[in-house]
Amino acid sequence: xxxxxxxxxxxxYDASSCNGCDIEVLACLTPLYDVERFGIxxxxxxxxxDVFVITGSINDLNREVVKNIYEQMPNPKVVVAVGxxxxxxxxxxxxxxxxxxxxxxxxxxVYVPGCxxxxxxxxxxxxxxxxxxxxxxxxxxxMEAVHA
Amino acid sequence: xxxxxxxxxxxQHPVLPEPIHLDLVIxxxxxxxxxxxxxxVHRGLETLVEKxxxxxxxxxxxxxxxxxxxxxxxxxxxGVEAVMNVEVPERALFLxxxxxxxxxxxxxxxxxGLAADGFGFENxxxxxxxxxxxxxxxxxxxxxxRVIQGSCKVGxxxxxxxxxxxxxMVSRLEGLRGELSDLxxxxxxxxxxxxxxxxVGILPAKEAYDYGAVGPTLRGxxxxxxxxxxxxxxYGKIHFTPVTEDGCDCYSRCAxxxxxxxxxxxxxxxxxxxxxxxxxxxxxxxxxxxEYFSRAEQPRGEVIHYVKGNGTRHLARHRVRTPTLTNIPxxxxxxxxxxLADVPVIVLSIDPCIGCAER
Numbered sequence: 001x002x003x004x005x006x007x008x009x010x011x012x013y014d015a016s017s018c019n020g021c022d023i024e025v026l027a028c029l030t031p032l033y034d035v036e037r038f039g040i041x042x043x044x045x046x047x048x049x050d051v052f053v054i055t056g057s058i059n060d061l062n063r064e065v066v067k068n069i070y071e072q073m074p075n076p077k078v079v080v081a082v083g084x085x086x087x088x089x090x091x092x093x094x095x096x097x098x099x100x101x102x103x104x105x106x107x108x109x110v111y112v113p114g115c116x117x118x119x120x121x122x123x124x125x126x127x128x129x130x131x132x133x134x135x136x137x138x139x140x141x142x143m144e145a146v147h148a
Numbered sequence: 149x150x151x152x153x154x155x156x157x158x159x160q161h162p163v164l165p166e167p168i169h170l171d172l173v174i175x176x177x178x179x180x181x182x183x184x185x186x187x188x189v190h191r192g193l194e195t196l197v198e199k200x201x202x203x204x205x206x207x208x209x210x211x212x213x214x215x216x217x218x219x220x221x222x223x224x225x226x227g228v229e230a231v232m233n234v235e236v237p238e239r240a241l242f243l244x245x246x247x248x249x250x251x252x253x254x255x256x257x258x259x260x261g262l263a264a265d266g267f268g269f270e271n272x273x274x275x276x277x278x279x280x281x282x283x284x285x286x287x288x289x290x291x292x293x294r295v296i297q298g299s300c301k302v303g304x305x306x307x308x309x310x311x312x313x314x315x316x317m318v319s320r321l322e323g324l325r326g327e328l329s330d331l332x333x334x335x336x337x338x339x340x341x342x343x344x345x346x347x348v349g350i351l352p353a354k355e356a357y358d359y360g361a362v363g364p365t366l367r368g369x370x371x372x373x374x375x376x377x378x379x380x381x382x383y384g385k386i387h388f389t390p391v392t393e394d395g396c397d398c399y400s401r402c403a404x405x406x407x408x409x410x411x412x413x414x415x416x417x418x419x420x421x422x423x424x425x426x427x428x429x430x431x432x433x434x435x436x437x438x439e440y441f442s443r444a445e446q447p448r449g450e451v452i453h454y455v456k457g458n459g460t461r462h463l464a465r466h467r468v469r470t471p472t473l474t475n476i477p478x479x480x481x482x483x484x485x486x487x488l489a490d491v492p493v494i495v496l497s498i499d500p501c502i503g504c505a506e507r
Contacts, residue, residue, distance in 0.1 A: 014166045016189040019503035020214025020295045022165050023258060027284075030261075030277035044161065062167065062188045065159055091211060094199055095192040116214055116295045 007039030008130055011049035013069055015102065016092075017056025020116030021083035025053055028119045028126075035123060046072035051129055053122075057085045057098045058105050070106045076136035078109040078129040082122055087111045150176050157491060159188045165262065166502040170495070174488055182483035182491075184476055190506040197463040202228055202436060203302050205463070209453070212468060213504040214295045215258065216446045218251045218287075220453075220504075221300040224466070226380060227442030227455040228302050234432055238382070240304035242423040245382040246314075247291065247299065248444075249412040249419070254283040255447035256405045256412075259499045260335060263402060266496045267344045272334055279327055286317055304429025314420045321413050328413075332406040345399035349482040349494035352396055361478040362471045363449020364408070365498050368401035370394040375445035386418045398497040405447075405499070435459050446471055448499045472498070472505035 014022050028035050029042050043049055046069045058066065070079070081102045084090035088101045102108055109132045112125035153174045159167030167188035173181040196208055209224035210217045222244045229236055261276035284294045290309050291299035299306045309317075335341055351361065356369035366373055367390060374390035376383045391407045393400035436457025443452050449471030458464035475498040482494050 012165070013160055014189060014503075016191050016506075017503065018211045018214045018217075019166065019501065020211070020217065022503075023214060023295060026165060027277065027281070030281070031274055032278065032281040046160075056189065057191075059188075059190065061190070062159070065167070065188070069160060091208060092191045092193065092196075094196060096195060097190050097192040115211070116293075118294065 007041070008050040008133060009041045009043045009048050010051040010053050010126070011043055011046050011069065011073070012053045012055070013066065015054055015056035015062050015066055015086065016059050016098065017083060017085055021055040021085070021114075021122075024116050024119050025055065025082060025122060028122050033119045033123060035126070040126070047074065049073050050077055050133060051126060052077060052079045052106075053082055053126070054079065054102050055082045055086050057089045057092060057100060058102060059097045059099060063099075063105055066102065066105050076133055076140055078133045078136070079106055080110045080112060080125050080129045081108045082112045082125065083117045084113050084115045087113055090115055152180065155488070157495075161492075164495070164500075166500070168495075168500060168502050170483075170491075172483070172488065172491065177488050179483050179486050179488060179491065182480050184480060186476075186502065186506055188506070189502055193507045194466050194468065197466045199462075201461040202457070202463050203432070205466070206301055207298060209466075210296055210298060210300070212470070212507050213501055215255050215501055216251065216448065216451070216504060217295060218247050218291075218297045218300065219444055219446050219451065220468075221297070222248060222381070223442050223444040223451055223453045224455070225300050225302050226444070227440045227453045228436055228457075228463075229432075230440040230442060231436045231438045231455055231457050232302075232432065232434060234303055234430060236304055237427045237430060238424045239308070239426045240428045242382045242419050243305050243309065243428065244300065245386070245419050246309075246416050246423075247287070247297065248381065249416045250283055250287050252412050252447045253409055254280050254287065256409050257283065259405055259447070259496075260331070260402070263493070263496050264335075266492050267341070269341070272331075275331060279324065279331060282320070282324060286320070290317075301429065303432035304427070306429075308428045311423075314423065318417050318420050321416060325410070325413060328409055332409065335402055335406050342399060344493060345397065345402055345497075346395070347397050348490050349398045349486060349497055350396050351478055351482050355481060356396070356478055359478040359481055360474045361449075362474050363446065363499075364401050364404040365449065365475050365478060367392045368404045369396045373450075375443050375450040378443060380444055382419060382422075383415075385422060386415055388415055398493055401497045435461055436463065448472055448501055448504070449475065451504075468507060470501070470504040470507070472501045475500070476505070
């Protein structure tokens with residue numbers, strides 16, 4: 001998928017967040033912040049997504065779900081962990097059903113801390129992730145050229 | 149005869165901002181049975197009472213859910229205050245009422261948006277969320293937080309709002325009323341919205357009651373039940389009647405929420421008129437001993453916080469019964485016999501808040 005350049009689509013999954021960050025992720029898409037003007041669309045289909053926005057921490061039940069969504073996404077792809085729970089477990093780190101941040105299961109490219117993360121910082125994180133996506137894409141194109 | 153097929157719905161699904169899993173047993177296009185399984189966002193928050201002292205735990209109680217955050221915090225405080233026999237100043241109770249109603253407004257607007265998105269009305273979704281931002285602005289200006297406010301504490305509230313600001317807030321809400329009624333008008337009168345929601349997901353009054361539905365799910369079936377009527381915080385001093393609808397379908401539940409927004413504005417207006425001067429908190433010392441069931445009305449229905457103190461700084465037990473959890477059995481009932489294509493609308497019609505339900 002390295003030939004696709006514009007309009008990065010994102011998929012959002014709530015691992016075990018309290019909703020706070022999830023509604024802020026959605027708020028980014030709506031008129032006040034409106035990231036859709038940059039061509040960013042929230043899709044429900046992992047196979048259409050370039051950016052994986054994940055909120056909340058990992059537990060035993062959602063471990064496989066998160067892995068599954070990540071594996072279904074085509075390369076190049078980036079992962080943005082939104083909220084302190086997705087980064088480290090946050091206030092819930094001591095809970096018995098929280099095993100920690102998202103990076104235990106899948107590689108994370110950008111960490112956006114905050115409880116709840118503000119839309120401004122989420123947008124900032126996603127913009128950083130787009131830079132990383134661009135680098136990954138360049139590397140892929142290079143590899144393709146070598147193999148061709 | 150066609151044979152039965154099981155279709156999984158969730159945990160990751162386009163209409164669900166949060167994970168819930170339903171196994172739908174389908175025959176032709178009809179749902180014969182829906183089997184829910186939950187636990188994807190379970191954290192085990194209630195056990196943290198052993199690690200956090202009771203005044204600190206307010207922050208965690210708020211983080212049960214990011215949508216109903218303020219009301220969770222306030223209900224928890226209410227419970228601890230009752231256990232410790234703390235007399236909370238009037239002004240604090242009125243401020244809690246005002247913030248609770250702002251939370252309800254933002255939650256209902258959020259739901260109306262998600263419902264519109266659920267039945268494919270993208271523009272309406274954006275419009276609802278645009279209006280929601282002005283409510284969040286008020287919350288941010290008065291408490292410091294957009295979705296997690298942290299302005300409630302055991303013994304009162306952390307911040308005061310001066311009377312000038314309160315008057316300005318009311319006048320801004322009055323200005324918003326027109327825009328809100330334009331929005332509500334689409335949900336209540338648009339023929340395609342009606343076509344999508346009328347006679348879908350029927351839940352007769354008796355069944356709603358027997359299965360333990362709460363909040364707009366119950367009031368949409370014509371049962372007038374609202375925890376605000378018990379008069380906690382300042383609700384006892386405010387004139388208010390619960391909004392009910394008799395349709396027993398998704399449309400009625402939507403109408404209840406749309407009309408409750410205006411009821412909330414009226415409550416805020418009356419609370420601002422009646423708010424007394426005085427302190428906003430009392431100093432709380434000592435250790436809670438005893439138990440209490442604290443009840444409050446959330447945007448999704450009645451929530452119960454059970455707190456039990458054992459004479460130490462740590463509570464012995466904190467247990468929450470959230471509205472979404474009690475609304476799942478009625479949801480399973482509604483899904484029986486519905487069309488597969490109606491499942492997203494019906495699931496959304498109970499306003500599922502899985503973060504609350506699983507904690």
